[in-house]
Amino acid sequence: MRSLILAAAFGLAATAALSTATPAEATGKVKCQAGPQSGWKNVESLKAQLTKDGWKVTKAKVDGGCYEVYGVLPTGEKVEAYFHPVSFEKLYVAQRGKVLFRKSGY
Amino acid sequence: MRTIINSVKLFWLLLAVPGIAILHGWLTGGIETMDMIHPTGEMGARLMVAAMLIGPLAGLLGPKRWLLWLLARRRALGVGAFAYAIAHLVFYAIDMGSLEAILGELPIASIWTGWLALALMLPMALTSNQTAMKLLRTAWKRVQQLAYPAAILTLLHWLWIHDGATAAYIHFAPLVLVWLLLALRKLTKSQPSPQAGV
Numbered sequence: 423m424r425s426l427i428l429a430a431a432f433g434l435a436a437t438a439a440l441s442t443a444t445p446a447e448a449t450g451k452v453k454c455q456a457g458p459q460s461g462w463k464n465v466e467s468l469k470a471q472l473t474k475d476g477w478k479v480t481k482a483k484v485d486g487g488c489y490e491v492y493g494v495l496p497t498g499e500k501v502e503a504y505f506h507p508v509s510f511e512k513l514y515v516a517q518r519g520k521v522l523f524r525k526s527g528y
Numbered sequence: 529m530r531t532i533i534n535s536v537k538l539f540w541l542l543l544a545v546p547g548i549a550i551l552h553g554w555l556t557g558g559i560e561t562m563d564m565i566h567p568t569g570e571m572g573a574r575l576m577v578a579a580m581l582i583g584p585l586a587g588l589l590g591p592k593r594w595l596l597w598l599l600a601r602r603r604a605l606g607v608g609a610f611a612y613a614i615a616h617l618v619f620y621a622i623d624m625g626s627l628e629a630i631l632g633e634l635p636i637a638s639i640w641t642g643w644l645a646l647a648l649m650l651p652m653a654l655t656s657n658q659t660a661m662k663l664l665r666t667a668w669k670r671v672q673q674l675a676y677p678a679a680i681l682t683l684l685h686w687l688w689i690h691d692g693a694t695a696a697y698i699h700f701a702p703l704v705l706v707w708l709l710l711a712l713r714k715l716t717k718s719q720p721s722p723q724a725g726v
Contacts, residue, residue, distance in 0.1 A: 428676060428707045480560075480562060481562070492562060498629065498632070499632070500624065500633070517633070517636065518633055518636045518638045518639050518689055519636070519637075519688045519689045520636045
């Protein structure tokens, strides 16, 4: 019976963790339909723009067809953020999995 | 050769190899500090699950030779899990850069679950030795049973930090599966057979 309780406890924990996640979180990624990369703006321009806005950019890469940026906000929070690679529009910002901002539809 | 393979010290060394490899990468500048956090945490969780699987597997399959071999190395797996969890914390702290920043993240669910899991692992690691076993007697087993809430908190930490939910499930699924099989076996054994009483 103890083993059944343990298995159930893990199942409940996993379900609880998932139920607090939105579909975007469940996949682990934000998806951008931004067309071919030849039409994208340069990631260095995004980093420069964010730095100008007061961010400290640690790392930037492509993920899910978006630009994924790791850095520190001007307010000091360490975040993971997604930007549209053509418009540089901010789509998603999360601090250790806690969503601080998400554009509607993403 | 057989003596070398069966050496517990060699087993400890094998557990340390992934840590040494990524530490070398970090020291030589090939791996950034933020990229040290996930692999150390994942390795810690992996060893924790491995240590927790051995007991239920022995209950399920009986005293197999390979299980007895692993049973003799369960302590190394558990202490190894704690060592990787500490490394996970150290790289997190380096990446955060200040105590103020670390405290600022403490109220976030994905973070406090990690802290709590580590706090529960601490007494287990400190008592993972023969002296503590002798001193604590029956209480020793209760201390080691902190592994269960620590594992649940580790799973939540992983899922909430949002860094590969699939990997988290793959790591913890064997544990749930073994417990379910154990429960199923106990349930079927406790059912009276149709011929009983005839």
